Amino acid sequence: MDHLSTGRLARALVLPLLVALLPAGSLAGQDSARTTLPPLLTAPVPGPRLTRADETEVRRKLQSTADAWNRADLAGHVAPYADSAAFMTGRGPMIGRDKIEASLRRGFWREGKPLQTLRYEHVSVRALGRDHALVTGRFILTGGGRDDATGWFTLVWERGPKGWREIHDHSS
Template identity: 35%
Template structure:
């Protein structure tokens, strides 16, 4: 049995078969996603919704699921502007329990990732968004502009 396995592996090597190359190291992708998360948290805490929203892919397919479903980058951005109209309503955002799972494609290159975690808003004022604590699951896509959120489910 061992000889058959060795023969099969030797045959695969001779035939030129190689396992997919992992050109993009998972640790590099995880660090890049965590950096975007950190940058969005910092932007929020400065009261900068525009820069915060830059973590989302600017696409009509980008989706946010919360109390309702919003489809498209512009409607998502408009909702943030409406629900968090000023810095007092935005407060201080803190992410915790972040878990990043990179999903390699058949060629071994990372194209998508799933991120889960918790958020907390420490604030003195509330606009139309009253929730201060919750969980999220995010689907990320590696784009020409870096890692971007394409699906956000926050509750």
């Protein structure tokens, strides 16, 4: 069998297999504007799990960030970030809680208060090991005479001597 016919045979065998393995709906257009999306990344993961108390604590700390934001406490909003947390921006990572706080102040605050109120939806907490969690969800900024601003976030939390801390934030 020459090289060309071997390639054709491989495509004839592999392509149908790949198509069969694609999740349903992968080839069809997806409605990205749906508002009733299921939680992201909820498939079971082998290995260590977070305890119910761990998940509750991570969710509580996440909610505390919105609560602090809405009472005009930016320092409280960033308090769960680790000192060396990374915040992904369009220009690359921003490293450090103080830099993150300064950036949020410049972009989303005026006269000592937030321009809009903050809430989270579709929050999912998934173990990445005993001491790490992946948190995904949607943020919504509303009010202040402005159009609503929404986006999705992926956060990595780490358990350390000071409890659960946010070490990575990618919000877009």
